[in-house]
Amino acid sequence: MSSFMVANHTADKIPLPAANDKIKTGAYLVSAGHCNGCHTQVDRKILDFKNDMYLAGGSLFKRDNFTVNSANITPDSATGIGAWSQEMFLAKFKSYRDPKTYAYAPGRYNTIMPWTILCNLTDGDLKAIYAYLRSIKPVKNKVDKWPQ
Numbered sequence: 001m002s003s004f005m006v007a008n009h010t011a012d013k014i015p016l017p018a019a020n021d022k023i024k025t026g027a028y029l030v031s032a033g034h035c036n037g038c039h040t041q042v043d044r045k046i047l048d049f050k051n052d053m054y055l056a057g058g059s060l061f062k063r064d065n066f067t068v069n070s071a072n073i074t075p076d077s078a079t080g081i082g083a084w085s086q087e088m089f090l091a092k093f094k095s096y097r098d099p100k101t102y103a104y105a106p107g108r109y110n111t112i113m114p115w116t117i118l119c120n121l122t123d124g125d126l127k128a129i130y131a132y133l134r135s136i137k138p139v140k141n142k143v144d145k146w147p148q
């Protein structure tokens with residue numbers, strides 16, 4: 001895992017990967033979308049990401065109306081998204097394009113996951129993100145997304 005995908009960005013130019021390099025394109029989008037900012041736990045002692053928990057979820061966000069943990073999006077099949085097919089992955093994102101197709105209640109959202117933004121990525125971009133997420137280290141970390 002190169003450091004630009006995690007916490008520290010250098011001043012070096014990071015070129016857009018070749019369109020046919022799915023995994024690199026996915027890595028680029030995951031970096032740009034700052035998925036790790038929510039999906040990787042922070043070690044509060046060093047105020048940096050826990051690199052061995054890269055994208056393994058379990059960061060707790062408390063908001064006025066709800067509490068949510070970020071999901072484990074590593075390819076671990078029991079606790080991450082290892083069991084998700086590419087089709088399921090795309091369908092989940094795209095389901096947020098139309099408020100009629102998800103449980104939309106004005107003023108009552110219960111997640112900080114930017115579904116309503118990321119849903120508008122193209123199929124190609126979503127496939128690239130999926131391919132990259134399949135390529136990272138699976139981490140076993142069971143997350144209760146909506147703890148009581």
Ligand code: HEC
Pocket residue numbers: 029030033034035036037038039061068069070071072073080081111112113114118129145
């Ligand atoms: C602002 C915080 C935040 C950012 C940024 C974020 N996520 Fe999330 N994500 C969450 C939270 C919290 C959840 C769990 C609640 C939910 O499913 O809405 C989640 C859930 C998910 C899920 C569902 C997994 C499951 O088991 O249901 C996927 C897939 C996902 N995120 C992928 C991504 C990707 C890919 C990116 C970057 C392009 C990203 N997320 C960026 C906070 C975030």
